[in-house]
Amino acid sequence: MRLRRTRWAVAATAAVLLTGACSSDQDGSGPKSAPVTPSVPQSQPQDCAVSDKLVPSCGALLGVSVDPAGGADVTTLERTMKRKFDLVYEFHGIDKPLPARDEAEMVAGGRILHVNIEAKEFDKPDKPEVSWARITAGEFDAALREQATGLGALKSPVMVTFDHEVDSAKRVGKRGTAAEFVAAWRHIHKVYADAGARNIVWVWVVTGFEKNLATVPSVYPGNEYVDWLSWDPYNFAGCQSGTIKPKQWKSFAETVQPFYDWLQNEGARAGIDKNKPYLLSEFGTVADPDDPTAAARWYAEIPAALEKFPQIKALQLWNSKVEDCDYRIELRPETLAAFAAVARTPTFVSAAAGLAER
Secondary structure (H helix, E strand, O other): OOOOOOOOOHHHHHHHHOOOOOEOOOOOOOOEOOOOOOOOOOOOOOOOOEOOOOOEOOOOEEEEEOOOOOHHHHHHHHHHHOOOOOEEEEEEEOOOOOOOHHHHHHHHOOOEEEEEEEOEOOOOOOOOEOOHHHHHOOOOHHHHHHHHHHHHOOOOOEEEEEOOOOOOOOOEOOOEOHHHHHHHHHHHHHHHHHOOOOOEEEEEEEOOOHHHOOOHHHHOOOHHHOOEEEEOOEEOOOHHHOOOOHHHOOOHHHHHHHHHHHHHHHOHHHOOOOOOOEEEEEEEEOOEOOEOOHHHHHHHOHHHHHHHOOOEEEEEEEOOEEOOEEOOHHHOHHHHHHHHHHHOOHHHHHHHHHHHOO
């Protein structure tokens, strides 16, 4: 979905973290607004356990999407939240060895790594795309075996995705047919298994956008090759046009519900096991320039809203700017404070405790 990924601005983030109060003005000079408090679900999760496939028995795991090697930025944000992220989402080419040094360090620090392996050669200039047929033919098997060996050595579970958002026109039809994607996914799955990487948790990621729904069934690798179902819901509010449009604003629930309902109602017809755990591999909202607490309220809704979506077992914040769409929670202190408060609710803390006790 995104054309270009940008690194977090560490200095800007740190500057926001140093401003303790929530203000209605970004420079802190205006009148202070009341903190936005998280919603309260009808039942609070407690004593959650987490399975070998990283599925919490209650609550949800919380993660963050970063542009590769963003470990310092992750820890900066964690200091504000006063807790660690459970998951860290990174992006690599099919030719890259895994894990990167900072990723191994994040895993050693108690986080779970989620890595997307892109059908691109990241070690070459301009990162050229790779056809799925070349992957299935075994051209990258040596690199894949090296990845599997490196990730397998981490011992803790590792989430792996191949070519996220495959239902978009930037993937299917450009890198190959839907059938060729499925064959490539299954080939990678086999190479990893043959290399002895028994700790891999396979996460299939699509956009979940309405315009791509007709493609989704044809790019599903099969229930035996997938552990988690995932999509990328965003509250764009018209940001792609360069202007936020309040009439297009959607709440967290309104953003998540369309593809959740599709999986629940159409999944079986498409051969997809709707009872698998769901992950929001990237999610977030833009800010409303005319309403300083709109984004804060959007995030604050999450704990109560998740009761309506019991199959969602993990969420990964996308904290970056993509062209005219800026999802960074540190843009406004109200948003940052609200997200930090949500991260410390029982909905997420209970699942995190279960993960730590595995």
